[in-house]
Amino acid sequence: MPNSLTSPPVRPLLDRLFEAADSDDVHRAAVRERHPDGMARMSARDQADAYAELYIPVSPEGGRLLYTLVRASRPATVVEFGTSFGISTIHLAAGVRDNGTGRVVSTELNAAKVAQAGANLAEAGLADLVTILTGDARETLASLPGPVGFVLLDGWKDLYLPVLRLLEPRLAPGALVVADDTVSMADRMADYLSYVRDPAHGYLSVSFPESDGLEITCRL
Numbered sequence: 001m002p003n004s005l006t007s008p009p010v011r012p013l014l015d016r017l018f019e020a021a022d023s024d025d026v027h028r029a030a031v032r033e034r035h036p037d038g039m040a041r042m043s044a045r046d047q048a049d050a051y052a053e054l055y056i057p058v059s060p061e062g063g064r065l066l067y068t069l070v071r072a073s074r075p076a077t078v079v080e081f082g083t084s085f086g087i088s089t090i091h092l093a094a095g096v097r098d099n100g101t102g103r104v105v106s107t108e109l110n111a112a113k114v115a116q117a118g119a120n121l122a123e124a125g126l127a128d129l130v131t132i133l134t135g136d137a138r139e140t141l142a143s144l145p146g147p148v149g150f151v152l153l154d155g156w157k158d159l160y161l162p163v164l165r166l167l168e169p170r171l172a173p174g175a176l177v178v179a180d181d182t183v184s185m186a187d188r189m190a191d192y193l194s195y196v197r198d199p200a201h202g203y204l205s206v207s208f209p210e211s212d213g214l215e216i217t218c219r220l
Contacts, residue, residue: 070102089117090124114132157189177219203220
């Protein structure tokens with residue numbers, strides 16, 4: 001069976017993107033200088049523009065986990081909340097390509113990132129499998145048809161629960177929902193974690209201590 005992650009053009013591109021993402025700490029410091037009062041009172045779009053230079057990627061191990069879960073679950077539709085420069089999108093689309101079926105629908109607020117992510121996906125040879133919706137995910141995903149078999153939440157943390165609730169009627173039985181940064185930013189997504197960990201809402205959820213933390217949730 002093929003594994004696109006280990007061969008050109010995907011592997012060298014991911015190596016280069018992860019190396020570039022190592023500069024995120026420098027860019028974060030610059031953002032803090034420009035916004036000394038913090039980001040909490042900014043709109044989602046203003047935050048996206050402020051972080052326009054940041055990759056904010058999943059870790060390499062987290063990316064391989066995403067690829068593995070897509071390969072195993074074989075979803076017809078993968079939804080990603082937060083494209084950024086497309087590192088996680090590449091992992092998701094590689095899984096779809098190697099499955100021989102499915103598509104990825106991703107969302108991003110910042111237009112410059114949409115353009116660069118599109119270029120990265122084209123370089124990876126995966127652009128034909130991915131649609132990037134530009135704008136607020138709460139609007140762009142509102143009319144997305146189901147069923148949705150896999151969701152990656154990796155955008156603004158306070159929007160995890162609203163985006164999940166928006167997609168909920170279209171989640172297929174057994175759909176997987178993966179949320180990133182659930183350890184390092186748990187305080188900013190307490191409502192989301194409380195919701196998916198409550199069996200009354202129809203989920204089974206597991207905390208996975210990879211990098212900044214992943215919550216892997218199954219729609220029952």
